[in-house]
Amino acid sequence: MSEPALQTSALTKEYKGTRVLDAVDLAVEHGSVFGFLGPNGAGKTTTLRLVTGLARPTSGAIRVLGHDVASVGAATRAELGFLPDVPAFYDWMTAPEYLRFAGGLFGLEHRVLTQRVGMLLDQAGLAGVTTRIGGFSRGMKQRLGIAQALINAPRLLLLDEPTSALDPIGRKEVLDLIETLRGRTTVFFSTHLLGDVERVCDTVAILDHGRVLTQAPITELKSRYSSSKVVVEVTGRVPELVAALDASPWAASVEAPRARGGIVAAGAGAGDSGGEPVAITVTVTDVAEARLGIPRIVADLGVGLVRFEAAELTLEEVFVDLVGEADRGGGASRGAEGDSIGVVTTERETQR
Numbered sequence: 001m002s003e004p005a006l007q008t009s010a011l012t013k014e015y016k017g018t019r020v021l022d023a024v025d026l027a028v029e030h031g032s033v034f035g036f037l038g039p040n041g042a043g044k045t046t047t048l049r050l051v052t053g054l055a056r057p058t059s060g061a062i063r064v065l066g067h068d069v070a071s072v073g074a075a076t077r078a079e080l081g082f083l084p085d086v087p088a089f090y091d092w093m094t095a096p097e098y099l100r101f102a103g104g105l106f107g108l109e110h111r112v113l114t115q116r117v118g119m120l121l122d123q124a125g126l127a128g129v130t131t132r133i134g135g136f137s138r139g140m141k142q143r144l145g146i147a148q149a150l151i152n153a154p155r156l157l158l159l160d161e162p163t164s165a166l167d168p169i170g171r172k173e174v175l176d177l178i179e180t181l182r183g184r185t186t187v188f189f190s191t192h193l194l195g196d197v198e199r200v201c202d203t204v205a206i207l208d209h210g211r212v213l214t215q216a217p218i219t220e221l222k223s224r225y226s227s228s229k230v231v232v233e234v235t236g237r238v239p240e241l242v243a244a245l246d247a248s249p250w251a252a253s254v255e256a257p258r259a260r261g262g263i264v265a266a267g268a269g270a271g272d273s274g275g276e277p278v279a280i281t282v283t284v285t286d287v288a289e290a291r292l293g294i295p296r297i298v299a300d301l302g303v304g305l306v307r308f309e310a311a312e313l314t315l316e317e318v319f320v321d322l323v324g325e326a327d328r329g330g331g332a333s334r335g336a337e338g339d340s341i342g343v344v345t346t347e348r349e350t351q352r
């Protein structure tokens with residue numbers, strides 16, 4: 001198997017004795033759209049600065065496109081594209097002028113540059129825009145920034161929080177643009193937005209307090225965690241069923257909707273369903289025991305069973321499980337600031 005497009009090994013960075021990255025191992029496979037997810041201050045920008053050679057690691061190694069970053073040459077640098085967290089533009093230029101300027105820095109030949117500028121303006125939804133950059137919306141600027149990062153047709157595109165300053169429409173436009181890159185170039189992008197990762201990434205690494213909590217293809221991550229959740233959909237006797245499930249030794253938690261929407265935990269007054277099917281989610285500690293126990297409880301109560309299956313989890317639920325585990329000491333150690341990972345934002349929150 002070929003070497004990953006980007007690989008970090010035990011990557012550590014300290015600023016004046018404070019460790020901001022702690023033994024970070026990442027492997028970004030060629031062709032993937034890789035989400036580097038973490039709250040503010042987790043160390044995402046620091047990682048990108050190390051990967052692009054803008055800062056040096058305290059220890060550990062970084063390999064980009066098969067080369068050690070410490071000794072990487074101009075030829076490999078020309079195969080990277082980078083959009084910093086706060087991109088700077090010349091406001092008096094138009095988008096084509098700016099892209100021509102950026103392409104000129106790579107020494108692109110006139111014909112190639114003209115063709116590439118046209119293609120990228122199109123891809124970024126900026127074709128025909130004659131306004132100067134100073135009059136662009138933030139979303140337009142970010143799309144132009146991505147187009148600029150693509151001017152050299154990079155094999156690896158590094159984007160630092162490309163959507164964080166955008167409204168939902170601007171975010172959608174940028175995510176759509178990233179989506180079009182799938183299969184053409186490897187994309188590594190940092191974000192604190194779970195919804196963005198879920199929307200376009202195939203693989204995710206979750207960073208918290210400078211440590212990687214997990215790294216996996218999103219589908220694998222979901223199935224790994226969904227095996228511990230079961231959905232039981234029933235008609236009638238919901239409170240009794242919730243209580244019986246909750247009293248079972250293999251049940252860690254039971255959640256059922258309230259009579260009028262909203263989720264409540266077991267014992268908090270889940271209403272009866274009045275004949276409508278109600279989906280109860282049970283987090284189990286022993287899947288085999290739960291598979292035997294749940295049908296038995298349902299049958300004993302004489303409840304109508306509509307559905308019994310492994311839960312489909314969202315990335316947000318996996319994330320909450322993972323971070324909860326880290327909080328309880330089962331995962332990476334936590335910093336003194338406690339639960340700052342909770343500030344990672346979900347799509348729902350940002351659209352509220």
Ligand SMILES: Nc1ncnc2c1ncn2[C@@H]1O[C@H](COP(=O)(O)OP(=O)(O)OP(=O)(O)O)[C@@H](O)[C@H]1O
Binds near residue numbers: 040042044045046047
């Ligand atoms: N040059 C520096 N000197 C000292 N501390 C720094 C420096 N750069 C970053 N840090 C610290 O390192 C930690 C990680 O910062 P970093 O900017 O990498 O996080 P981030 O995940 O990108 O956050 P954000 O989403 O807010 O950009 C923070 O505590 C920050 O204060």
